[in-house]
Amino acid sequence: MDGVGRMKLGSQGLEVSRQGLGCMGMSSAYGPPKPECEMIALIHHAIDSGITFFDSSDIYGPFTNEILLGKALEGKREKVKFATKFGISFADGKVDVRGDPGYVRAACESSLKRLQMDCIDLYYQHRIDTRIPIEVTMGELKKLVQEGKIKYIGLSEASASTIRRAHAVHPITAVQLEWSLWTRDVEEDIVPTCRELGIGIVAYSPLGRGFFSSGAKLVENMSDDDFRKFLPRFQPENLEHNNHIFERVNEMATRKGCTSSQLALAWVHHQGSDVCPIPGTTKIENLNQNIGALSVKLTSEEMAELESLAFADAFKGERYGASFSSWTWRKSETPDLSSWKDE
Structure with missing residues (x-):
């Protein structure tokens, strides 16, 4: 039985499960790639459980995550909605x-x-190229829609002004952004812009890159090639402070009779009917737990209590280190568009 339910994402007709599955960690970033057979079994379990919205990117692997999803969704394509991304290249190292x-x-x-x-x-x-007017990129995406190669267009980590300019060329269906108890800067400008324009919101890393599952203990189990080891919030000078907040969130979860990760994920679900979180996992037990977060109901008082613990600047450390400054939401440049017009 599908206890996940469905939701409209954006205003152009896309319908997805109320919770999606982020697939990056299956192939890259959070340690070595996981066994293909296990990940295919996880994806099939997700579909059987009502999760039918899958998120990938060509850079995950790179390329191997899309190949994995292609195999896993063979014969099941009509049951799911699939999202992937372009825009980050690791050419020549x-x-x-x-x-x-x-x-x-x-x-x-x-x-x-x-x-x-x-x-x-x-x-x-996936990320905004600040050298290219967003109107130019959107022009090509619009052609791909007209040719039937893509159905809906999305932006990831885009500024509010870039979202507006892109939406003027062709309707944007969804904006993907990092939103969780420990990342709330999008609430000031980007989320209101999406709501004004009728754009759906896809929240990635809704569990703080796994932080809300076990707090500081998470770092102890990270492999050497886990890129979270290099993120500022997981560094010793910030981790102790951040763990104190986690402990208070965990205490509240215990009172609620749920896990800390379910409480954190429920908070994202309670942000509105236009928000679809896409927590990632490589374990069926964690997937089941994430689905359970949909059953955690929070009162306005409980939402306020959570937000008093995890207010906008409560956590120490930036989302990304200096070497990844281009990975946070960015504004497209506006050079002379006449030089980009078709001849």
Whole structure:
């Protein structure tokens, strides 16, 4: 029985499960890639449990996560909505963010091949290329919609002004952003802009990159190639302070009869009917626990108590280190558009 339920994401007709599954950790970033057979079993369990919204990117792996999802969703494509992203390149050993039309098209066609799909449901620009007017990138994405290669367009980590400009070219269905008890800066400007324009909100890392599952203990079990080890909030000078907040959230969860991660995830679910969190996991038991967060009901008093513990600047440390400054929400530049018009 599907206890997850459905929701409308954005204003263009996309319908997804109320909670999605972020798939990055299956293939990259959080330690070594996980066994393919186990991840396919996890994805099938998610579908059977009512999770039918899956989130990937060409950079996860790179490329291997899309290949994995293509295999896992074979024969189940009609049951799910699938999102992937373009825009981050690791060519020649360096990170580059790209939004030029040729790259957009090549990235989309390569993703379709890896996924063994004819069409991508939701295609995000993963990061904003500040060298290219967003209108130019959106122009190519609009063509891909018209050609039937993608159904809906999304942006990830975009500023409010960039979202407005993009939406003027072609409706944006969803904006993906980091939103959790320990990342709340989007509430000031970006979330209100999305709501004004009727754009759905997809919250990634709703569990604080796993922090709300076990607090500081999480770091003890990280492998050497887990990129969270290098994030400021997990550094010793910040971790002790942040763990004190986790302990208070955990105490509240104990009183509620749920886990700390369920409480943190329930808080995101309570932000509104236009918000779809996409917690990632590689374990069926954690997936089941995340689904259980949908049953955790919070009163306005409990929401206020949580927000008094985890207010906007409560946690120490930036979301990303200095070397990843380009990975936080960014504003597109506005050079002379005439030089980009089709000849």
